[in-house]
Amino acid sequence: MSMTAGASGPRPPHDEEMAAAARRQSKRRQHWLTEGEPSIARFVGQIGVLGWIVVAPILIGLFAGRWLDHRFGTGIFWSAPLLLVGVVIGSFSAWKWIKRQ
Structure with a gap:
Protein backbone atom coordinates (compact mmCIF):
# COMPACT_ATOMS: atom_id res chain seq x y z
CA MET A 1 0.00 0.00 0.00
CA SER A 2 1.56 3.31 -1.04
CA MET A 3 1.11 6.68 0.63
CA THR A 4 -0.53 9.32 -1.52
CA ALA A 5 -0.91 13.02 -0.95
CA GLY A 6 -4.40 12.61 0.48
CA ALA A 7 -3.69 9.57 2.61
CA SER A 8 -3.78 10.09 6.33
CA GLY A 9 -0.85 8.66 8.13
CA PRO A 10 2.49 9.65 9.54
CA ARG A 11 4.18 12.41 7.57
CA PRO A 12 7.83 11.97 6.65
CA PRO A 13 10.29 13.91 8.84
CA HIS A 14 11.20 16.16 5.90
CA ASP A 15 7.59 17.36 5.68
CA GLU A 16 7.59 18.15 9.40
CA GLU A 17 10.77 20.21 9.04
CA MET A 18 9.35 22.09 6.06
CA ALA A 19 6.11 22.82 7.93
CA ALA A 20 8.04 24.07 10.98
CA ALA A 21 10.22 26.31 8.77
CA ALA A 22 7.13 27.72 7.06
CA ARG A 23 5.54 28.46 10.47
CA ARG A 24 8.70 30.23 11.67
CA GLN A 25 8.88 32.33 8.51
CA SER A 26 5.20 33.26 8.78
CA LYS A 27 5.65 34.23 12.42
CA ARG A 28 8.69 36.40 11.58
CA ARG A 29 6.79 38.11 8.76
CA GLN A 30 3.81 38.81 11.03
CA HIS A 31 6.15 40.22 13.68
CA TRP A 32 7.83 42.45 11.09
CA LEU A 33 4.46 43.67 9.78
CA THR A 34 3.25 44.62 13.27
CA GLU A 35 6.53 45.90 14.75
CA GLY A 36 8.29 47.31 11.69
CA GLU A 37 12.02 47.57 11.12
CA PRO A 38 14.15 47.57 14.29
CA SER A 39 15.92 50.84 15.05
CA ILE A 40 19.66 51.45 14.78
CA ALA A 41 19.79 51.96 18.55
CA ARG A 42 18.39 48.47 19.07
CA PHE A 43 21.04 46.96 16.79
CA VAL A 44 23.80 48.84 18.64
CA GLY A 45 22.35 47.69 21.96
CA GLN A 46 22.26 44.08 20.80
CA ILE A 47 25.89 44.28 19.67
CA GLY A 48 26.84 45.70 23.08
CA VAL A 49 24.99 42.96 24.93
CA LEU A 50 26.54 40.30 22.73
CA GLY A 51 29.99 41.76 23.37
CA TRP A 52 29.54 41.63 27.13
CA ILE A 53 28.13 38.11 26.93
CA VAL A 54 31.42 37.04 25.35
CA VAL A 55 33.84 39.29 27.24
CA ALA A 56 32.54 38.89 30.81
CA PRO A 57 33.30 35.14 31.17
CA ILE A 58 36.72 35.66 29.56
CA LEU A 59 37.61 38.41 32.02
CA ILE A 60 36.28 36.43 34.98
CA GLY A 61 38.38 33.42 33.94
CA LEU A 62 41.45 35.56 33.44
CA PHE A 63 41.12 37.39 36.76
CA ALA A 64 40.43 34.14 38.65
CA GLY A 65 43.44 32.51 36.99
CA ARG A 66 45.72 35.44 37.77
CA TRP A 67 44.54 35.47 41.38
CA LEU A 68 45.22 31.73 41.76
CA ASP A 69 48.62 32.09 40.09
CA HIS A 70 49.54 34.99 42.35
CA ARG A 71 48.33 33.14 45.45
CA PHE A 72 50.20 29.91 44.67
CA GLY A 73 53.13 31.35 42.68
CA TRP A 97 21.65 34.20 23.01
CA ILE A 98 21.75 34.54 19.22
CA LYS A 99 19.56 31.45 18.78
CA ARG A 100 16.94 33.04 21.08
CA GLN A 101 16.93 36.33 19.16
Missing part, protein backbone atom coordinates in the same frame (compact mmCIF):
# COMPACT_ATOMS: atom_id res chain seq x y z
CA THR A 74 52.48 29.16 39.64
CA GLY A 75 53.29 31.51 36.73
CA ILE A 76 50.44 31.10 34.24
CA PHE A 77 49.44 27.60 35.30
CA TRP A 78 45.87 28.69 36.13
CA SER A 79 45.54 31.79 33.93
CA ALA A 80 45.79 30.06 30.55
CA PRO A 81 43.28 27.24 31.20
CA LEU A 82 40.77 29.50 32.94
CA LEU A 83 41.08 31.99 30.08
CA LEU A 84 40.23 29.20 27.63
CA VAL A 85 37.32 28.09 29.83
CA GLY A 86 36.07 31.69 29.75
CA VAL A 87 36.31 31.74 25.94
CA VAL A 88 34.31 28.50 25.69
CA ILE A 89 31.65 29.68 28.14
CA GLY A 90 31.40 33.10 26.46
CA SER A 91 31.13 31.60 22.98
CA PHE A 92 28.50 29.10 24.08
CA SER A 93 26.51 31.82 25.85
CA ALA A 94 26.66 34.06 22.79
CA TRP A 95 25.52 31.21 20.55
CA LYS A 96 22.56 30.47 22.84
Whole structure:
Protein backbone atom coordinates (compact mmCIF):
# COMPACT_ATOMS: atom_id res chain seq x y z
CA MET A 1 0.00 0.00 0.00
CA SER A 2 1.56 3.31 -1.04
CA MET A 3 1.11 6.68 0.63
CA THR A 4 -0.53 9.32 -1.52
CA ALA A 5 -0.91 13.02 -0.95
CA GLY A 6 -4.40 12.61 0.48
CA ALA A 7 -3.69 9.57 2.61
CA SER A 8 -3.78 10.09 6.33
CA GLY A 9 -0.85 8.66 8.13
CA PRO A 10 2.49 9.65 9.54
CA ARG A 11 4.18 12.41 7.57
CA PRO A 12 7.83 11.97 6.65
CA PRO A 13 10.29 13.91 8.84
CA HIS A 14 11.20 16.16 5.90
CA ASP A 15 7.59 17.36 5.68
CA GLU A 16 7.59 18.15 9.40
CA GLU A 17 10.77 20.21 9.04
CA MET A 18 9.35 22.09 6.06
CA ALA A 19 6.11 22.82 7.93
CA ALA A 20 8.04 24.07 10.98
CA ALA A 21 10.22 26.31 8.77
CA ALA A 22 7.13 27.72 7.06
CA ARG A 23 5.54 28.46 10.47
CA ARG A 24 8.70 30.23 11.67
CA GLN A 25 8.88 32.33 8.51
CA SER A 26 5.20 33.26 8.78
CA LYS A 27 5.65 34.23 12.42
CA ARG A 28 8.69 36.40 11.58
CA ARG A 29 6.79 38.11 8.76
CA GLN A 30 3.81 38.81 11.03
CA HIS A 31 6.15 40.22 13.68
CA TRP A 32 7.83 42.45 11.09
CA LEU A 33 4.46 43.67 9.78
CA THR A 34 3.25 44.62 13.27
CA GLU A 35 6.53 45.90 14.75
CA GLY A 36 8.29 47.31 11.69
CA GLU A 37 12.02 47.57 11.12
CA PRO A 38 14.15 47.57 14.29
CA SER A 39 15.92 50.84 15.05
CA ILE A 40 19.66 51.45 14.78
CA ALA A 41 19.79 51.96 18.55
CA ARG A 42 18.39 48.47 19.07
CA PHE A 43 21.04 46.96 16.79
CA VAL A 44 23.80 48.84 18.64
CA GLY A 45 22.35 47.69 21.96
CA GLN A 46 22.26 44.08 20.80
CA ILE A 47 25.89 44.28 19.67
CA GLY A 48 26.84 45.70 23.08
CA VAL A 49 24.99 42.96 24.93
CA LEU A 50 26.54 40.30 22.73
CA GLY A 51 29.99 41.76 23.37
CA TRP A 52 29.54 41.63 27.13
CA ILE A 53 28.13 38.11 26.93
CA VAL A 54 31.42 37.04 25.35
CA VAL A 55 33.84 39.29 27.24
CA ALA A 56 32.54 38.89 30.81
CA PRO A 57 33.30 35.14 31.17
CA ILE A 58 36.72 35.66 29.56
CA LEU A 59 37.61 38.41 32.02
CA ILE A 60 36.28 36.43 34.98
CA GLY A 61 38.38 33.42 33.94
CA LEU A 62 41.45 35.56 33.44
CA PHE A 63 41.12 37.39 36.76
CA ALA A 64 40.43 34.14 38.65
CA GLY A 65 43.44 32.51 36.99
CA ARG A 66 45.72 35.44 37.77
CA TRP A 67 44.54 35.47 41.38
CA LEU A 68 45.22 31.73 41.76
CA ASP A 69 48.62 32.09 40.09
CA HIS A 70 49.54 34.99 42.35
CA ARG A 71 48.33 33.14 45.45
CA PHE A 72 50.20 29.91 44.67
CA GLY A 73 53.13 31.35 42.68
CA THR A 74 52.48 29.16 39.64
CA GLY A 75 53.29 31.51 36.73
CA ILE A 76 50.44 31.10 34.24
CA PHE A 77 49.44 27.60 35.30
CA TRP A 78 45.87 28.69 36.13
CA SER A 79 45.54 31.79 33.93
CA ALA A 80 45.79 30.06 30.55
CA PRO A 81 43.28 27.24 31.20
CA LEU A 82 40.77 29.50 32.94
CA LEU A 83 41.08 31.99 30.08
CA LEU A 84 40.23 29.20 27.63
CA VAL A 85 37.32 28.09 29.83
CA GLY A 86 36.07 31.69 29.75
CA VAL A 87 36.31 31.74 25.94
CA VAL A 88 34.31 28.50 25.69
CA ILE A 89 31.65 29.68 28.14
CA GLY A 90 31.40 33.10 26.46
CA SER A 91 31.13 31.60 22.98
CA PHE A 92 28.50 29.10 24.08
CA SER A 93 26.51 31.82 25.85
CA ALA A 94 26.66 34.06 22.79
CA TRP A 95 25.52 31.21 20.55
CA LYS A 96 22.56 30.47 22.84
CA TRP A 97 21.65 34.20 23.01
CA ILE A 98 21.75 34.54 19.22
CA LYS A 99 19.56 31.45 18.78
CA ARG A 100 16.94 33.04 21.08
CA GLN A 101 16.93 36.33 19.16
